Amino acid sequence: MRGLRISGWGAALPDKTVTNADLEATLDTTDAWITERTGIRERRVGSTTSALAIEAGRLALARAEVDPASVGMVVVATCTPDQVLPATAATVQDALAISGGAMDVNAVCAGFVYGLVTAAGLLATGTDRLLLIGADTMSTIVDWDDRSTAILFADGAGAIVVEATEGPGDLIAFDLDNDGSARHLLQADIGGFIQMDGREVFRRAVRSTVDSAQRTLARAQVSSEEVALFVPHQANVRIVDAVCSRLDIPLDRTVVTLDHHGNTSAASIPLALAEAADEGRLSPGDLVLLAGFGAGMSVASALVRWSVPAGTTGTAPDPEVSP
Ligand SMILES: CC(C)(COP(=O)(O)OP(=O)(O)OC[C@H]1O[C@@H](n2cnc3c(N)ncnc32)[C@H](O)[C@@H]1OP(=O)(O)O)[C@@H](O)C(=O)NCCC(=O)NCCS
Incomplete structure (x- = not known):
């Protein structure tokens, strides 16, 4: 394995x-x-x-x-x-x-x-x-x-x-789900702009994220108390608050970057994870719960064990990059 x-x-x-x-x-x-x-x-x-x-x-x-x-x-x-x-x-x-x-x-x-x-x-x-x-x-x-x-x-x-x-590695459990019948709630045609039913997306975001995270935790046989850090998709702080309260994870164990990043879609979770790692909020052995939702309506969660040695900083190469 x-x-x-x-x-x-x-x-x-x-x-x-x-x-x-x-x-x-x-x-x-x-x-x-x-x-x-x-x-x-x-x-x-x-x-x-x-x-x-x-x-x-x-x-x-x-x-x-x-x-x-x-x-x-x-x-x-x-x-x-x-x-x-x-x-x-x-x-x-x-x-x-x-x-x-x-x-x-x-x-x-x-x-x-x-x-x-x-x-x-x-x-x-x-x-x-x-x-x-x-x-x-x-x-x-x-x-x-x-x-x-x-x-x-x-x-x-x-x-x-x-x-x-x-061996089994550090991806301990995950859940992937999608409700294609609700795809009209958040969409953009090729060459067009995002169209969204904000209220309904909000409602479904909370419910689907909580359900997915609970399935992942159940598969891992881990309680939310054992989660060292929760890294949710950064869409709206009221969604994050509602999800945290339903999962019983306090905000001091949750990464919130949306105040300065906004919603960066697929970048939101790795950006939040990177910021937490840069700030020293992660130690080897920590259980990290990732959970994202989006158009589709898609939802996904994963429980990973952080195993990067403490103090790993590397050297930042020249950020001036063009494709
Ligand atoms: C979009 C969102 C912020 C709107 O917040 P809301 O509290 O649901 O607000 P509503 O859509 O009910 O609108 C309330 C009022 O504010 C108004 N409004 C909407 N956007 C506004 C804005 N940017 N500034 C000021 N007023 C605004 C609405 O027109 C409405 O006015 P009305 O009561 O006179 O009709 C919220 O629904 C949301 O975040 N939804 C999830 C969206 C999301 O996360 N999408 C990405 C998923 S990956």
Whole structure:
């Protein structure tokens, strides 16, 4: 049996910050409304999905101290690829000089956890080392004149390096689910903008995330008290609050980055994980619960054991990267 072990992480954000005050200038909205209804205060916007993915991936490889040529597969979770074809992973592979396979995964905001489970399958069946990236530029599919969506979404990328290890590894349990009959609640046509029934998405997000996380914890035979850190999808702080209270996980064991990241879709969970790791909130042996939901309506959760040695910082390479 071959399991999965995380050996490095990285994150990338565009330079440009858009505050709620900036949005007040162009939309019929207020900083107070956005902060109270979503918890978002500012977000980062700009760049391309591949450029952000490359930067996050390069940092993750540096932290893991691995030669890109030893990586056998790159998987990019995204719903905003640079092009319809090829996969964004192909651009990343070329820029980082990675050998082996390259593909994108699209489960929208649940995409990173779907990608993690896909990675575990690839490692179990022969790949030795894999770069998994969640990257999205949601700003490119948002109608900046639509106050119901423009306030929510943003851009970014987060990455991890995962390695095959003998034995069961650190992906302890997971749950993947989708309700395709509800896909009309959150959608964007090719070339079009995001359309969303916000209230219904909110309601389903809370219920599906709680249900999925509970299935994962039950499969792992782990109680929520044993979860050292909860890393939920960063969409709305009221969703995070509701999920935490139903799972009985206090906010001091939960990562919240949406106040400064907004909703970066597939990047949201790896960005939050990277921020927690950078801040020293993770120690070897910690049980980390990841849970994401998104268009589809997709939902995914995973319980992983953090096993990166304490003090792993690596060296940050030049962040000036173009695809
Ligand atoms: C979008 C969301 C923030 C709206 O918050 P809400 O509390 O549900 O607000 P509602 O949609 O009920 O709207 C309440 C009022 O605020 C208004 N409103 C909506 N957006 C506004 C904005 N940006 N600024 C000011 N007022 C706004 C509405 O027009 C409505 O006015 P009305 O009562 O006069 O009709 C919330 O529903 C949400 O976060 N949903 C989940 C979305 C999500 O996470 N999507 C991504 C999933 S991966």
